[in-house]
Amino acid sequence: MSPVCLLLVVAIGLVFTLHFAKSDDVMCYEAVNEKTGECEEYLGDGVPKEDCCLNSKYGFRRETHDQCQSCRSAEWTEWGSWSLCSVSCEEGVHTRRRTCLGQGNCPGNSVEVKTCMVRECCPENGGWSIWSLWSPCSATCKTGRTQRTRQCNNPRPTCGGRCNGPEKEVDICETYLPCPIHGQWGNWGPWQGCSSTCKNELGTQPIQKRFRLCNNPEPSHSPPGNQCNGNVGENRVCDNLPFCAVDGEWGAWRRDSECSVTCAVGRVKEKRSCDSPSPRYGGRYCEGSNTRNAICNTKVPCPVDGQWTEWESWSKCSRLANDLIRCRPRVGTQVRKRKCDGTSPDGKWCEGDYRQSRTCYDIDNCRLNGTWSEWSSWGLCSSPCGWAERTRHRDCLGVYPDYPKQVEGAIAITEVVFSGTPRVSCNSIDGETKRLEERVECKNLPTCT
Template sequence: MSLLSLGWLLALGGSLLPCSVSEEVVCFSDFDERTGGCGELLGGGVSEEDCCLNIKYSFKRGADAPCQACRPAEWSEWSPWGPCTVSCMEGVQRRDRVCTGQGDCEGNKVEVRACSLQNCCPEDGGWSPWSPWSSCSVTCQDGTTQRSRRCDTPAPQCGGSCAGSSLQTEMCDTKQICPTHGAWGSWGPWGQCSGSCIKEGSGVFPVQHRQRQCNSPPPSRDPPGRPCLQEDQQVRDCTSLPFCPVAGGWGAWNSDSECSVTCGIGRVRERRVCDSPAPKHGGRYCEGPDTRQQMCNTKVGCPVDGTWSQWQPWSPCARLQEDITCTKKVGTQSRKRECEGDKFGGKWCESNHRESRSCYNAEGCRYDENNWSEWSEWGLCSPPCGKSERKRERVCQPVYPDYPETTFTQTGKLVDVFFSGTPRVRCDPINRQTKRVEEKEECKNVIEC
C-alpha cells in the first residue's frame, strides 16, 4: 500500500488528516441508491477520472465529504408511501426519492396523497358495577381477594375502550400461621481447581467444590416445616484445564489472486498462514485477519451502452407541394431520437432512430362538434407540507371527421392514419370556461413544513 493510500485510510478512521492532493479522491466499488452512501472501499490516492472508469463506482473528495456516484444524475425508485397522518377520518401520506449521480434531476423529490385508515374515530365505553369480592386465595396467613367489572355500559365503539382496570385486588388476612418448609439456596460458585494445568497422559484431573445451604427459607419450628433433602456439596473434575500453551505467529503475506476486474479499479487478495509457529495446546491463535484486499488499477474504462433520448416532437403533417390543412388528404410526418452516452466500446442503441407515419393535418381546424372529457383523477397534494391542495380537470376535445382510419402506402402496405396538430375547440361553457375547466380541493391533515 502506498503512503498516499495509507494517509487516506487513516483519515477515514479519524486519526490523521487526508493527504494534500486536491485532484485525488477515495474510491469505492459500490453506491447505495436509497441512502446515497458509498460502500466497499477500494482505496485513496487515485484521480476522480480513474475511479469513474467504471460508472457503477462512487467516490469522496475527503474523509468527511458526501458520497458521489460516478454515473449521470438519475432518480432512485420512490420510497414506499409513509404512514397516514391520522388514525381515523381523512389525512395524508407522503413518499420521497433521492437524486444521485453527476448533475441535477428534473421533477419533484416529495409526493403527498390523501389517505383514510377508517371512516370513524374511537369512542370510549363505560364500566358496569363491580362484582362481589371473591374468597381469600389462601387458608393461612395473608392472601388476596378480587372483584371485576365489564366494559359494556355502554360498550365502546370503533375500537374504543374503557379507562382503568377491569380487575381490582386487595389483601386478606386468614389469622392463621402457615408452616415454612425448608428450601435450598442457590449453589455457591465453584472453588478454584486444585491444580493449574493437566499433566498430559496422566489421566488424573484436579478437582473443585461448591456448596449450598437450606436457608431459602430455613424450615420453621412451630408449626414444624420439612427439612431440605439431597446433598449440600458437589465435587467435579477440572477437565477443561489446558496443556502448556504455545502462541501462534503469522507467516508472510502472499498474493492469492489476479486483479478482480478487467476495467476500472478492482482488488487483489493476499493471504497469510498462522504457522510461524502454529499454536499448540490451546495457545493463543494469531490475531487479525488472514486475508486482505489491495487495490489494482487497470487504467481501462468499462463499456457503457448507449441509451435512446426522448422522441423529438412530430414534424408538421404535410404533402409535397400541396396544402392539406383541414382536408381529407393524407400526408406524412416524422420524428427522431438520439443514441446518447455510449463510452469505451459500449453497445450502440438497438432499433431505429427515426420513424414516420401517415396523418391528416388538423392544425388550427374548426370541427362541427366538440365534447367535454370526463373528470381526470385527482392529482397529488401540492405543496407536500403545510397548506396543501389537489386538483382535477376536464378539457374540451374535438370530435374528428369520419375520415378513413387506414391507407395504402406506395409499396402497397396498409398503415394507420392519425390526426395531427392542434384544432380550434370550443365547448358549451362550464363556469364561463369553454376550453378547460379545473376543480380544486384542500388536502386535510397535511404534515407541517
C-alpha cells in the same frame, strides 16, 4: 534549525499530506440495486471516488451508514410501496417515495400521496360497572393484599374505544397469624478438583469450587420459610499448572495474482500464513482458507456505451413545393430526430434509428366541433403533509374530420395522423368551454416538519 525541529516539521507535513490525500476516499461497490437504491457487491474501501466511478455502473459510500450513491447521472428508482394509512379511522392518506440515484438532481417529486380509509368510524369510550367485592387476603401471616375489579360495560365502548381509569384496585389486609422461619447457611464443604489441567499464556488460571447448604436452620415448611440469601458456592484459582495448547492464528494477507480487470476496480487473489501465532503446546492449525479475493485498482476508465436522447418534437406537417394542405384532406410529412450521447471512444454506438418520419394531415389552428370527455380519475394530493387538495377534470375534445385513415404509398400502405393544435370549442358548462375542474380537500395528512 536544529535536527529535532527539522524532523518535527517533516512529520507534520507528512500527516497533513496523508490526511488530505485520503479526504475523498470512498467504499466502492460493483453494482447499485435499481429498486432499493442499496449498494451491492462490495469491493473495498480507501478507493478515490473518481477511480471508483471510472465504471459508471459502480456505486459508493463515504461512510458505512451513509446512503449509497451511484456513479451514473441522476435517475429516479422505481416507486416504493404505499405506506399504511396515516390514521386508523375516517379518511387519511397513503404515502410512497422514490430515491434519486446518481450524480446531480432528478426532475419531479420524491413523494406521492393519495387518500385512504381503514374504517369509517372512530373509537367511542365506554363506562365502568360498579366495583366487585374485595378478594381474600393474599398472605397467610401478618399483612397481605386484597383487590377488587370492575368491567367496562356501562355502556360498552364502540369502534375500538375503551374505559378511562383502572380496572383493578389493591389494598392492604391483616391476617393476625405468625410468619414462617427463614433459612440460614451452614458451614462450607471441601474444595473440589480444578476446572482444567493447564493455564494459558495470558496468565488466566483454572478455578476450583466449594458449596454450602441452607440448613442452619432450614426454612420452615408450615408456614413455609424463605430460602437462604447469597450464593450456594464460591471459586478460587488453581496454582502450579502447565501451559495450555496454543492454537494457530492467521497472519497478514499478501498479494498472489494480477488484477482481474483491465479497467476500473477489480479483484486480486491474496494468501496468508498460519504464523500469528503458530500452533504451540499441541494447539490446532488455523481453520479456514489461506486464499481470498481482494480489491485492485487499474485507474483506467472503462468503455461507456452510448444512450439515445429523447426524441425531438415532430416538425411541421408540410408538403413539397409548399402546397396548401392545412385544414384540407391532403397528406403531408413530418420528421423527428434524436442523438446518441455519452459514447466513449471505445464504447458501443446506440442501436436503432436516429430519424423517424410519418404521414400527416395539417389541422393546426383549424376550427373543429368539440365534445366533452368523461370525468378523469381523482389525482394525487397536492402536498404530502399539512393541507392539500386533489382534482379531477373534463376536457373539450375535438371531433376530427372523416379523412382517410390510410394512404397507399410507393412501397406500402401507411397510417395517417392528425398534426397540429386545432381551435376546438364545446357547449358552455358553468361558463367554461375548454376544461372543467373539481377540487376536494385531502383529509388527515401528517403535520409538516
